[in-house]
Amino acid sequence: MxxxxxxxxxxxxxxxxxxxxxxxxxxxxxxxxxxxxxxxxxxxxxxxxxxxxxxxxxxxxxxxxxxxxxxxxxxxxxxxxxxxxxxxxxxxxxxxxxxxxxxxxxxxxxxxxxxxxxxxxxxxxxxxxxxxxxxxxxxxxxxxxxxxxxxxxxxxxxxxxxxxxxxxxxNTVIDALLWTLKHKKEEVHKFRETLGVERGEYLLVTMHRRENWGEPIRQVMKAIKDILAEKPELKVIFPVHLNPAVRETVYSELGGHNSVLLLDPLDYLPFVSLMEGAKLILTDSGGIQEEAPALGKPTLVLRKTTERPEAIKAGTAKLVGTERTTVVEETLKLLDSAEEYKKMAKAANPFGDGxxxxxxxxxxxxxxxx
Known part of the structure; x- marks a missing residue:
């Protein structure tokens, strides 16, 4: 064999x-x-x-x-x-x-x-x-x-x-995602209930890239506070990477904020639950750029470049970088424009069929x- x-x-x-x-x-x-x-x-x-x-x-x-x-x-x-x-x-x-x-x-x-x-x-x-x-x-x-x-x-x-x-x-990530949604559907829905959040009432945020450590992450955290000041009805859920270089910055900026739920890193299934229920996603992750389109979730990419330009070309994701003002503007644009939001949410997933x-x-x- x-x-x-x-x-x-x-x-x-x-x-x-x-x-x-x-x-x-x-x-x-x-x-x-x-x-x-x-x-x-x-x-x-x-x-x-x-x-x-x-x-x-x-x-x-x-x-x-x-x-x-x-x-x-x-x-x-x-x-x-x-x-x-x-x-x-x-x-x-x-x-x-x-x-x-x-x-x-x-x-x-x-x-x-x-x-x-x-x-x-x-x-x-x-x-x-x-x-x-x-x-x-x-x-x-x-x-x-x-x-x-x-x-x-x-x-x-x-x-x-x-x-x-x-x-x-x-991409095999679509295989894994579709398997999870099919075979673990009840668990996917139940996780949001344990957090007390409803579908569409929160933004999902992740950041961990080495090139974003320090000031870039700090700028995005400040942008998140600006967004919540403009949209007090929203919440932010942020599973924070275990690396101290990430956690120290995130907790110093967002720790204690009433509308922000900071979590430890999640199992894959709970994270799928959060992706499925999010209004939109802000991330520097590569894999999320592939998974989010399968769930119809507009994604703002907190990076200067992406090795997944298919997502940008297809319109499922948008590169916004980490500058505070830009992150705020691009997020509010999606939240305030039903047309812009629908355009991203309905774009075809370029990453495969499972x-x-x-x-x-x-x-x-x-x-x-x-």
Whole structure:
């Protein structure tokens, strides 16, 4: 039986790899999960929900870890697993440091690599940081590139990747989202009840990107207070990342505000509940830009650039940056204009139909002769 290494370490990766894990289990191939635990608590949440059982848990997370230290520990730990095992193929996802380290180790062991969610680019190596570089480096190593969209495929072709090594699949995050909405519908609705919030009466906010630490996050927090002053009937719900660099800024600005509910990071299912019920979403997350269109939620992207320009082109998301005045203006524009709001909410989702995992597994069967 062909053995496929699945290497990931963060919650977004786990969510997007879970459909692949189960699709592989239902095939004639054996998935071997190497969980780096780059993000410990948030990763474990997704593993439990999607019933993914790691074969190896490397537990590399350290408090206030440097990127160099993290990369070194990842390479050494993943290499130890490859030294003990024989793999026919390795799958990595997205743009984390675990993605790059996993690709590099697989290359050192001459194991072909499939890059899930390949071809996303901002064309600015420092935005997002270090994700843009991680994604490009992983793409250089990969044998096969599972591009979620035609635009992602074009980026790869422009970099000289052979068309025969690229497969347009859609994004596996849509597979995971649709599964959750179908199989966990009652739990999705109940979570909002536990918080005492109704559909459409709150804004959902997330920020965690390294390039936004410090003043950019502070500017957005001040903007949120300005928005609530203009719209006192609204609430803001903000699941705050565990990183101290994020929490210190967020709590210093929004802690104690009567209309703001600051939460610890949520399991995937409760977060889906909050996305589904939000009026609109303000975020610097990449994955949310893909999920929100499937739920009809306009999204303002708190970044200078995005590696998901399909969302901008389709009109489901808008880049607004982190400048206080701009964030306020763009948010109020959506809240005050039913036409502008409807235009974003009704725009077609460019990220897939929920069958990305099936396409990837079918491709693996073909190339591995299963």
């Amino acid at each position: 062909k053995r496929i290494a699945l290497i990931f370490g963060t919650r977004p990766e786990a969510v997007k790899m879970a459909p692949l894990y189960h699709a592989l289990k239902n095939s004639d191939m054996q998935p071997v999960v190497i969980a780096t635990a780059q993000h410990r608590e948030m990763l474990d949440q997704a593993l439990r929900l999607f019933e993914v059982i790691p074969d190896y848990d490397l537990d590399v997370m350290r408090e206030r870890q440097s990127l160099s230290g993290l990369t070194s520990r990842l390479i050494s730990s993943i290499d130890g697993v490859f030294m003990e095992n024989s793999f026919d193929f390795a799958l990595v996802q997205g743009d984390t440091t675990s993605t790059f380290a996993g690709s590099l180790v697989a290359f050192y062991h001459k194991v072909p690599v499939g890059h899930v969610e390949a071809g996303l680019r901002t064309m600015d190596i420092y935005n997002p940081f270090p994700e843009e570089a991680n994604r490009r480096l992983s793409g250089t190593i990969a044998t096969y590139h599972y591009a979620p969209t035609e635009m992602a495929m074009k980026n790869l072709l422009n970099e000289g990747i052979d068309r025969g090594n690229i497969l347009i699949t859609g 069958k990305a995992s099936e396409r990837i597994v079918d491709h693996l069967k073909k190339v591995l002769g299963v």
